[in-house]
Amino acid sequence: MEQLVHQIEAYRQEVAAFEATSPDAVEEFRIKYLGTKGIVKAIMGEMRNVPNERKKEFGQVLNDFKLVVEAKYETLKENNANLQTSDSKLIDWSLPGDPVPVGTRHPLNIVRNQIVSIFKRLGFAVAEGPEIEDDWHNFGAMNLPEDHPARDMQDTFYINQNPSWLLRTHTSSVQARVMETQKPPIRVICPGRVYRNETISARAHCFFHQVEGLYIDENVSFADLKQTLYFFVQEMFGKDVKVRFRPSYFPFTEPSAEMDISCLICGGDGCNICKHTGWVEILGSGMVHPNVLENFGIDSNKYTGFAFGMGVERITQLKYQVNDLRLYSQNDVRFLKQFTGVV
Numbered sequence: 648m649e650q651l652v653h654q655i656e657a658y659r660q661e662v663a664a665f666e667a668t669s670p671d672a673v674e675e676f677r678i679k680y681l682g683t684k685g686i687v688k689a690i691m692g693e694m695r696n697v698p699n700e701r702k703k704e705f706g707q708v709l710n711d712f713k714l715v716v717e718a719k720y721e722t723l724k725e726n727n728a729n730l731q732t733s734d735s736k737l738i739d740w741s742l743p744g745d746p747v748p749v750g751t752r753h754p755l756n757i758v759r760n761q762i763v764s765i766f767k768r769l770g771f772a773v774a775e776g777p778e779i780e781d782d783w784h785n786f787g788a789m790n791l792p793e794d795h796p797a798r799d800m801q802d803t804f805y806i807n808q809n810p811s812w813l814l815r816t817h818t819s820s821v822q823a824r825v826m827e828t829q830k831p832p833i834r835v836i837c838p839g840r841v842y843r844n845e846t847i848s849a850r851a852h853c854f855f856h857q858v859e860g861l862y863i864d865e866n867v868s869f870a871d872l873k874q875t876l877y878f879f880v881q882e883m884f885g886k887d888v889k890v891r892f893r894p895s896y897f898p899f900t901e902p903s904a905e906m907d908i909s910c911l912i913c914g915g916d917g918c919n920i921c922k923h924t925g926w927v928e929i930l931g932s933g934m935v936h937p938n939v940l941e942n943f944g945i946d947s948n949k950y951t952g953f954a955f956g957m958g959v960e961r962i963t964q965l966k967y968q969v970n971d972l973r974l975y976s977q978n979d980v981r982f983l984k985q986f987t988g989v990v
């Protein structure tokens with residue numbers, strides 16, 4: 648028994664002096680002292696050889712020893728956990744981290760940003776305005792006559808509480824607000840959502856997105872309009888794309904033109920997207936009507952300007968071959984995920 652107590656004392660010192668500098672050493676310690684075939688178990692086994700009247704005393708010594716070993720083990724483990732995070736050899740920093748799922752930019756926002764950045768490089772500023780408009784900014788100021796069919800309730804959403812309010816049908820209303828508050832030279836683009844009273848289908852929706860543009864200064868000509876829009880197309884779709892202008896009519900521009908680009912899907916040979924013409928329309932444009940300038944006190948003898956408007960959905964359709972307008976607003980991640988990584 649005395650011998651055993653001495654032995655325990657020797658182990659105690661050994662335990663106190665034990666140092667571990669790696670997780671393996673800590674594990675060695677555990678196995679040596681606390682394992683099923685370890686020292687603590689072995690000494691417990693000696694209990695049966697201790698005379699009955701000293702069992703209590705020995706039990707005390709043994710229990711103390713066990714507590715010391717366990718406390719030491721906890722300390723070693725703790726120190727080692729710190730070691731592990733500070734020791735680059737133990738952690739493989741080259742392993743990929745846990746993935747954090749992030750959303751993706753909506754394709755319409757991607758394309759809107761691309762359009763905006765192209766025009767910004769040409770010196771256009773961005774202007775925004777309200778989606779709920781009054782008749783003047785949406786129609787009247789833009790030279791639409793009182794009886795113009797666009798004003799019809801079949802085409803435009805009016806606000807019940809106040810029939811002189813409506814959901815803007817184009818961002819020309821923002822052009823109006825810019826002319827109201829700024830003096831030429833004016834060079835702005837107006838991105839934003841617009842609303843029309845349409846039955847929803849693959850080709851029409853009750854809302855869509857536009858980017859309109861307005862440039863007013865002295866000596867602005869149709870040549871400026873053509874070159875600006877041609878530059879835009881080349882930046883957006885590539886240098887090989889051809890453009891053509893077709894005469895058209897808008898109340899707010901005179902002359903007016905619609906611009907087509909050569910079909911990107913079939914390269915101009917003719918397909919379903921271009922209705923076998925080889926061309927697809929992408930925007931409306933024209934020289935700002937003198938009446939519009941005069942509506943805002945801009946001298947139409949001194950200043951001229953051009954304006955244009957395009958649908959972001961249409962540009963996105965051509966760029967990414969999205970063939971159903973409804974996909975843009977259905978929130979289907981299988982569709983949206985395809986734009987991961989596009990910025």
Ligand code: DAH
Nearest residue numbers: 817900931932933954955956
């Ligand atoms: N506002 C027209 C539309 O929504 C697009 C447009 C055409 C805008 C010609 C213009 C323009 O500024 O000059 O269909």
